[in-house]
Amino acid sequence: MNSEKEKKYNYDKKTALHKAANWCAYQERSQQEVRDKLYEWQMKTAEVEEIISSLIAENFLNEERFAFAYVSGKFKIKKWGKIKIKQGLKLKRVPEQMIKKALNSIADDDYLETxxxxxxxxxxxxxxSHPIKRQFKLLTYLHSKGFEKDLVMGILKK
Incomplete structure:
Protein backbone atom coordinates (compact mmCIF):
# COMPACT_ATOMS: atom_id res chain seq x y z
CA MET A 1 0.00 0.00 0.00
CA ASN A 2 1.32 3.37 -0.99
CA SER A 3 0.42 5.87 1.75
CA GLU A 4 1.83 8.82 -0.17
CA LYS A 5 -0.11 9.64 -3.31
CA GLU A 6 2.02 10.31 -6.34
CA LYS A 7 0.73 13.29 -8.25
CA LYS A 8 0.33 12.73 -11.96
CA TYR A 9 0.50 15.83 -14.10
CA ASN A 10 -0.38 15.77 -17.73
CA TYR A 11 -0.49 19.43 -18.76
CA ASP A 12 -0.22 20.57 -22.33
CA LYS A 13 2.04 23.54 -23.04
CA LYS A 14 -0.80 26.09 -23.09
CA THR A 15 -2.22 24.92 -19.74
CA ALA A 16 1.23 24.84 -18.14
CA LEU A 17 1.93 28.38 -19.39
CA HIS A 18 -1.36 29.61 -17.95
CA LYS A 19 -0.77 27.89 -14.59
CA ALA A 20 2.83 29.16 -14.43
CA ALA A 21 1.70 32.71 -15.25
CA ASN A 22 -0.84 32.58 -12.40
CA TRP A 23 1.80 31.16 -10.08
CA CYS A 24 4.21 34.00 -10.99
CA ALA A 25 1.47 36.64 -10.68
CA TYR A 26 0.77 35.54 -7.12
CA GLN A 27 4.36 36.15 -5.94
CA GLU A 28 7.72 37.05 -7.47
CA ARG A 29 9.58 33.91 -8.58
CA SER A 30 13.08 33.20 -9.81
CA GLN A 31 13.61 31.50 -13.15
CA GLN A 32 14.95 28.45 -11.32
CA GLU A 33 11.83 28.16 -9.15
CA VAL A 34 9.63 28.25 -12.26
CA ARG A 35 11.90 25.78 -14.07
CA ASP A 36 11.72 23.38 -11.09
CA LYS A 37 7.92 23.71 -10.94
CA LEU A 38 7.59 23.00 -14.66
CA TYR A 39 9.79 19.91 -14.36
CA GLU A 40 7.67 18.85 -11.38
CA TRP A 41 4.71 19.06 -13.79
CA GLN A 42 6.68 16.67 -16.03
CA MET A 43 7.15 19.12 -18.88
CA LYS A 44 9.83 18.45 -21.49
CA THR A 45 13.02 20.53 -21.50
CA ALA A 46 12.20 22.33 -24.76
CA GLU A 47 8.71 23.19 -23.48
CA VAL A 48 10.11 24.43 -20.16
CA GLU A 49 12.46 26.84 -21.90
CA GLU A 50 9.71 28.06 -24.25
CA ILE A 51 7.35 28.69 -21.31
CA ILE A 52 10.04 30.54 -19.38
CA SER A 53 10.78 32.69 -22.46
CA SER A 54 7.07 33.48 -22.77
CA LEU A 55 6.80 34.38 -19.09
CA ILE A 56 9.79 36.73 -19.41
CA ALA A 57 8.37 38.31 -22.58
CA GLU A 58 5.01 38.88 -20.86
CA ASN A 59 6.81 40.27 -17.76
CA PHE A 60 5.47 37.60 -15.41
CA LEU A 61 9.05 36.60 -14.72
CA ASN A 62 11.78 39.13 -14.03
CA GLU A 63 14.95 38.00 -12.27
CA GLU A 64 15.97 41.51 -11.20
CA ARG A 65 12.54 42.29 -9.77
CA PHE A 66 12.64 38.94 -7.93
CA ALA A 67 16.09 39.70 -6.45
CA PHE A 68 14.99 43.11 -5.15
CA ALA A 69 11.75 41.68 -3.69
CA TYR A 70 13.67 38.82 -2.05
CA VAL A 71 16.26 41.15 -0.50
CA SER A 72 13.61 43.57 0.72
CA GLY A 73 11.45 40.86 2.27
CA LYS A 74 14.21 38.93 3.95
CA PHE A 75 15.80 42.07 5.36
CA LYS A 76 12.72 44.01 6.46
CA ILE A 77 10.51 41.14 7.58
CA LYS A 78 12.84 38.31 8.60
CA LYS A 79 15.70 40.61 9.69
CA TRP A 80 18.32 38.62 7.79
CA GLY A 81 21.81 39.94 7.14
CA LYS A 82 23.48 40.24 3.75
CA ILE A 83 25.39 36.95 4.04
CA LYS A 84 22.25 34.87 4.56
CA ILE A 85 20.31 36.78 1.88
CA LYS A 86 23.15 36.26 -0.61
CA GLN A 87 23.18 32.52 0.12
CA GLY A 88 19.42 32.34 -0.44
CA LEU A 89 19.70 34.11 -3.79
CA LYS A 90 22.56 31.84 -4.87
CA LEU A 91 20.37 28.81 -4.08
CA LYS A 92 17.77 30.31 -6.40
CA ARG A 93 20.51 30.64 -9.05
CA VAL A 94 20.23 34.40 -9.37
CA PRO A 95 23.23 35.87 -11.26
CA GLU A 96 25.98 37.40 -9.09
CA GLN A 97 25.60 40.86 -10.67
CA MET A 98 21.92 41.00 -9.74
CA ILE A 99 22.66 39.79 -6.22
CA LYS A 100 25.16 42.62 -5.71
CA LYS A 101 22.79 45.19 -7.18
CA ALA A 102 19.91 44.04 -4.98
CA LEU A 103 22.03 43.89 -1.81
CA ASN A 104 23.21 47.46 -2.47
CA SER A 105 19.57 48.54 -2.16
CA ILE A 106 19.82 48.05 1.62
CA ALA A 107 20.73 51.40 3.20
CA ASP A 108 23.81 51.21 5.46
CA ASP A 109 22.04 53.13 8.24
CA ASP A 110 19.08 50.73 8.18
CA TYR A 111 21.44 47.76 8.19
CA LEU A 112 23.37 48.96 11.24
CA GLU A 113 20.16 49.96 13.00
CA THR A 114 18.73 46.47 12.44
CA SER A 129 25.88 36.02 33.00
CA HIS A 130 29.57 35.44 32.21
CA PRO A 131 30.54 38.47 30.03
CA ILE A 132 32.76 36.64 27.52
CA LYS A 133 30.33 33.73 27.06
CA ARG A 134 27.46 36.22 26.80
CA GLN A 135 29.28 38.22 24.10
CA PHE A 136 30.08 35.01 22.21
CA LYS A 137 26.41 33.95 22.30
CA LEU A 138 25.29 37.35 21.00
CA LEU A 139 27.90 37.25 18.24
CA THR A 140 26.87 33.70 17.28
CA TYR A 141 23.19 34.68 17.19
CA LEU A 142 23.75 37.66 14.90
CA HIS A 143 26.15 35.71 12.70
CA SER A 144 23.50 32.98 12.30
CA LYS A 145 21.10 35.70 11.11
CA GLY A 146 23.59 36.48 8.34
CA PHE A 147 25.32 39.59 9.65
CA GLU A 148 29.02 40.15 9.14
CA LYS A 149 31.20 39.43 12.18
CA ASP A 150 33.23 42.65 11.89
CA LEU A 151 30.08 44.83 11.96
CA VAL A 152 28.64 42.88 14.88
CA MET A 153 31.93 43.08 16.81
CA GLY A 154 32.06 46.84 16.20
CA ILE A 155 28.57 47.28 17.67
CA LEU A 156 29.27 44.89 20.57
CA LYS A 157 32.36 46.89 21.58
CA LYS A 158 30.32 50.11 21.90
Whole structure:
Protein backbone atom coordinates (compact mmCIF):
# COMPACT_ATOMS: atom_id res chain seq x y z
CA MET A 1 0.00 0.00 0.00
CA ASN A 2 1.32 3.37 -0.99
CA SER A 3 0.42 5.87 1.75
CA GLU A 4 1.83 8.82 -0.17
CA LYS A 5 -0.11 9.64 -3.31
CA GLU A 6 2.02 10.31 -6.34
CA LYS A 7 0.73 13.29 -8.25
CA LYS A 8 0.33 12.73 -11.96
CA TYR A 9 0.50 15.83 -14.10
CA ASN A 10 -0.38 15.77 -17.73
CA TYR A 11 -0.49 19.43 -18.76
CA ASP A 12 -0.22 20.57 -22.33
CA LYS A 13 2.04 23.54 -23.04
CA LYS A 14 -0.80 26.09 -23.09
CA THR A 15 -2.22 24.92 -19.74
CA ALA A 16 1.23 24.84 -18.14
CA LEU A 17 1.93 28.38 -19.39
CA HIS A 18 -1.36 29.61 -17.95
CA LYS A 19 -0.77 27.89 -14.59
CA ALA A 20 2.83 29.16 -14.43
CA ALA A 21 1.70 32.71 -15.25
CA ASN A 22 -0.84 32.58 -12.40
CA TRP A 23 1.80 31.16 -10.08
CA CYS A 24 4.21 34.00 -10.99
CA ALA A 25 1.47 36.64 -10.68
CA TYR A 26 0.77 35.54 -7.12
CA GLN A 27 4.36 36.15 -5.94
CA GLU A 28 7.72 37.05 -7.47
CA ARG A 29 9.58 33.91 -8.58
CA SER A 30 13.08 33.20 -9.81
CA GLN A 31 13.61 31.50 -13.15
CA GLN A 32 14.95 28.45 -11.32
CA GLU A 33 11.83 28.16 -9.15
CA VAL A 34 9.63 28.25 -12.26
CA ARG A 35 11.90 25.78 -14.07
CA ASP A 36 11.72 23.38 -11.09
CA LYS A 37 7.92 23.71 -10.94
CA LEU A 38 7.59 23.00 -14.66
CA TYR A 39 9.79 19.91 -14.36
CA GLU A 40 7.67 18.85 -11.38
CA TRP A 41 4.71 19.06 -13.79
CA GLN A 42 6.68 16.67 -16.03
CA MET A 43 7.15 19.12 -18.88
CA LYS A 44 9.83 18.45 -21.49
CA THR A 45 13.02 20.53 -21.50
CA ALA A 46 12.20 22.33 -24.76
CA GLU A 47 8.71 23.19 -23.48
CA VAL A 48 10.11 24.43 -20.16
CA GLU A 49 12.46 26.84 -21.90
CA GLU A 50 9.71 28.06 -24.25
CA ILE A 51 7.35 28.69 -21.31
CA ILE A 52 10.04 30.54 -19.38
CA SER A 53 10.78 32.69 -22.46
CA SER A 54 7.07 33.48 -22.77
CA LEU A 55 6.80 34.38 -19.09
CA ILE A 56 9.79 36.73 -19.41
CA ALA A 57 8.37 38.31 -22.58
CA GLU A 58 5.01 38.88 -20.86
CA ASN A 59 6.81 40.27 -17.76
CA PHE A 60 5.47 37.60 -15.41
CA LEU A 61 9.05 36.60 -14.72
CA ASN A 62 11.78 39.13 -14.03
CA GLU A 63 14.95 38.00 -12.27
CA GLU A 64 15.97 41.51 -11.20
CA ARG A 65 12.54 42.29 -9.77
CA PHE A 66 12.64 38.94 -7.93
CA ALA A 67 16.09 39.70 -6.45
CA PHE A 68 14.99 43.11 -5.15
CA ALA A 69 11.75 41.68 -3.69
CA TYR A 70 13.67 38.82 -2.05
CA VAL A 71 16.26 41.15 -0.50
CA SER A 72 13.61 43.57 0.72
CA GLY A 73 11.45 40.86 2.27
CA LYS A 74 14.21 38.93 3.95
CA PHE A 75 15.80 42.07 5.36
CA LYS A 76 12.72 44.01 6.46
CA ILE A 77 10.51 41.14 7.58
CA LYS A 78 12.84 38.31 8.60
CA LYS A 79 15.70 40.61 9.69
CA TRP A 80 18.32 38.62 7.79
CA GLY A 81 21.81 39.94 7.14
CA LYS A 82 23.48 40.24 3.75
CA ILE A 83 25.39 36.95 4.04
CA LYS A 84 22.25 34.87 4.56
CA ILE A 85 20.31 36.78 1.88
CA LYS A 86 23.15 36.26 -0.61
CA GLN A 87 23.18 32.52 0.12
CA GLY A 88 19.42 32.34 -0.44
CA LEU A 89 19.70 34.11 -3.79
CA LYS A 90 22.56 31.84 -4.87
CA LEU A 91 20.37 28.81 -4.08
CA LYS A 92 17.77 30.31 -6.40
CA ARG A 93 20.51 30.64 -9.05
CA VAL A 94 20.23 34.40 -9.37
CA PRO A 95 23.23 35.87 -11.26
CA GLU A 96 25.98 37.40 -9.09
CA GLN A 97 25.60 40.86 -10.67
CA MET A 98 21.92 41.00 -9.74
CA ILE A 99 22.66 39.79 -6.22
CA LYS A 100 25.16 42.62 -5.71
CA LYS A 101 22.79 45.19 -7.18
CA ALA A 102 19.91 44.04 -4.98
CA LEU A 103 22.03 43.89 -1.81
CA ASN A 104 23.21 47.46 -2.47
CA SER A 105 19.57 48.54 -2.16
CA ILE A 106 19.82 48.05 1.62
CA ALA A 107 20.73 51.40 3.20
CA ASP A 108 23.81 51.21 5.46
CA ASP A 109 22.04 53.13 8.24
CA ASP A 110 19.08 50.73 8.18
CA TYR A 111 21.44 47.76 8.19
CA LEU A 112 23.37 48.96 11.24
CA GLU A 113 20.16 49.96 13.00
CA THR A 114 18.73 46.47 12.44
CA UNK A 115 21.86 44.87 13.90
CA UNK A 116 21.55 47.19 16.92
CA UNK A 117 17.84 46.37 17.41
CA UNK A 118 18.41 42.61 17.16
CA UNK A 119 21.33 42.87 19.57
CA UNK A 120 19.28 44.81 22.14
CA UNK A 121 16.39 42.38 21.85
CA UNK A 122 18.67 39.35 22.26
CA UNK A 123 20.49 40.96 25.22
CA UNK A 124 17.18 41.24 27.11
CA UNK A 125 16.46 37.51 26.69
CA UNK A 126 20.01 36.14 27.05
CA UNK A 127 20.44 34.39 30.40
CA UNK A 128 24.22 33.89 30.28
CA SER A 129 25.88 36.02 33.00
CA HIS A 130 29.57 35.44 32.21
CA PRO A 131 30.54 38.47 30.03
CA ILE A 132 32.76 36.64 27.52
CA LYS A 133 30.33 33.73 27.06
CA ARG A 134 27.46 36.22 26.80
CA GLN A 135 29.28 38.22 24.10
CA PHE A 136 30.08 35.01 22.21
CA LYS A 137 26.41 33.95 22.30
CA LEU A 138 25.29 37.35 21.00
CA LEU A 139 27.90 37.25 18.24
CA THR A 140 26.87 33.70 17.28
CA TYR A 141 23.19 34.68 17.19
CA LEU A 142 23.75 37.66 14.90
CA HIS A 143 26.15 35.71 12.70
CA SER A 144 23.50 32.98 12.30
CA LYS A 145 21.10 35.70 11.11
CA GLY A 146 23.59 36.48 8.34
CA PHE A 147 25.32 39.59 9.65
CA GLU A 148 29.02 40.15 9.14
CA LYS A 149 31.20 39.43 12.18
CA ASP A 150 33.23 42.65 11.89
CA LEU A 151 30.08 44.83 11.96
CA VAL A 152 28.64 42.88 14.88
CA MET A 153 31.93 43.08 16.81
CA GLY A 154 32.06 46.84 16.20
CA ILE A 155 28.57 47.28 17.67
CA LEU A 156 29.27 44.89 20.57
CA LYS A 157 32.36 46.89 21.58
CA LYS A 158 30.32 50.11 21.90
Missing amino acids: IQQLLEKKQRTEKE
